[in-house]
Amino acid sequence: MADIKTGTSGYDYLDWVNNFYPQSISRKKFLYYYSNNFSTVELNFTYYRLPQKTQIETFIKNSNPDMDFSIKGHESMTHRPNPATWKTNIQAYIQAVTPLLQSNRLAAVLLQFPYRFHYEKDNRLYLDKLLRELQELPLVVEFRNPHWLNRRTFEGLRQREVGFCITDAPRIKGVPPTIDITTSKLAYIRFHGRNAQNWWDGNASSRFDYLYSQKELSSWISRLKTLVKTAQKIRIYFNNHRKGQAPTNAQMLKNILEKAKITP
């Protein structure tokens, strides 16, 4: 049976107070409280700034030992690679996440590529180079450009044992197709919400303002049943973080999976 864990994308949101965190808890205790409710979390801050080793050690110390972490790749790897600092940044990144790797609490490193990262020869070569540099880490790739979603890419990821990020998002033009496929032992799923109205017109916050219904999440049972056949580990993260909707949905899905006996 696959090891399935459900959590959220980020945990440190002030608008979760009273929705998820009790009023009485200080911000420093958020992670500990979170880790008592969920056994995995996706850290997004690592996209904006390179993580420090001490920072990561603090995460390990301040959370329940059962909890593991998925962390986003730095923007210098995926969005703004700078040839002058690229290699140094990657080495610094690997060094910083080593404590997670050593303590067996690193679920995945998520490399999220923007729409402008087109399916072109130069980009394919770049991706190959990046994956080779990071090969000691458990990697997952999320493509925002739909042209990457083809068999050649899937086979390439399979050969390199790199996971493919499955997404749940509104079914509207311009949003990459949803494709449930496993390319490594790890299946990685991100729920972005289905706010079709605000997806293109809203801001970063209103785009993810969506609460999944029980019916919507229950429909994932069949899809997860297929994924558990090929993946040994499944990590599911809710990115609809506004007003504490992500932890509400993560808990909802946890209950659904327990009822459907998909969890170990």
Place this chain on the structure above:
Amino acid sequence: MYREIIHINFTSFMASLEALQDNSLNRIPFVIASVNTPRIFILDPSRLAFQEGIRRGMTLSKARFICPDIKVLPPNPSLYQQAGQKIFKLASTYSPLVENCGSGNIFLDITGTRTLFGISIDTAARLKLEYQNHFSLDPTTALASNKLVSKVATRILNPAGFASIPPGDEANFLKPQKVDYLPGVGSSTKARLYLLGIRYIGELASLNQHQASHALGNSASGLLNRARGIDPSPVNNSLVRQPSIVFSKLLNNAHDDPTLIKAHLRLISIKAGFELRKYGLGARKFKLNLLYSDHKSTSRQKTVHCNIKADDKIFKIGCHLFEKALNRRISIKKITLSLSRLQQSKSQYSLFKNHNHQLKLQSTLDHLRNKYGIIAVLPASTTILPNLNNQNDYPA
């Protein structure tokens, strides 16, 4: 308004059904193949056999070269037909528009069912769950705005998975896929496209009409539309519209004896004619498809000017098409006769005395068959057929 089409594809359909009958098959690679033929071709590999590199249409000797200990099972047509019917029945609870394409392939048009079943992507996933729960089968499922794109999606996902292509992004989705996945691109078209340096659907879609016509001839227009994700074809439900009457015969042991195949064709013609006359119809278009044991097929068709409804005439056309279609020296696995362009058949009364004895004979035969069953009266040429008493051997 865009359409919502689900394609359900049960990969390794026959092999999966066999594995459900015998759990021990889940642990070993095996194939379905008719072993009583001179050259044995794989009809269906199991998932484990597929992972080993064994494919449909491959010779058994090649499969044994890849996997020496591979188990071979004979086909069980009645099991597959029954399962196919059950699968179709379940899909019909989600939509009145369901098209059964055979071999575990189904299209559903769920446009406008949101109030009943919810968002289309969830409906597709729930249908998948129903198949998992009721049949212990896990179909590859894809949702798109037309049949073409949903089919390409399941082809990419095979052997398992789920996909949803947003409406309006059909061409974008197809662009990076290999032309091999595009329906209508067979081995000869593929060879031609590869020769022209066209390997991806997007490259084909970027040709203009003039270039495409030069490269691909008459089929250019259709292929170009498909490459651009355009497919207005409806989900054909035989219950709603009866566009054709189709009868087929899956041969238990693939045959290469034309006399025996013609005897099967004769019986199929009788069944088809009986069905036509039951509804007072006549047919103007006839199509015969021969599926060979290596899973390649040939078909020939003929359109006539007047309505045909008599068994003898249907059989005569069937034989003509059979002679034309039979162009390979490989055993035939399945014969399919389709009758379309159906019209109400009203014969004109003769001004003089009616001498049409043939019509009278046909009418009497129909009366007898209606009362005692289709095989109550048969031409002598069909007596060479095995299991003739089993009427269910010839389902519609």
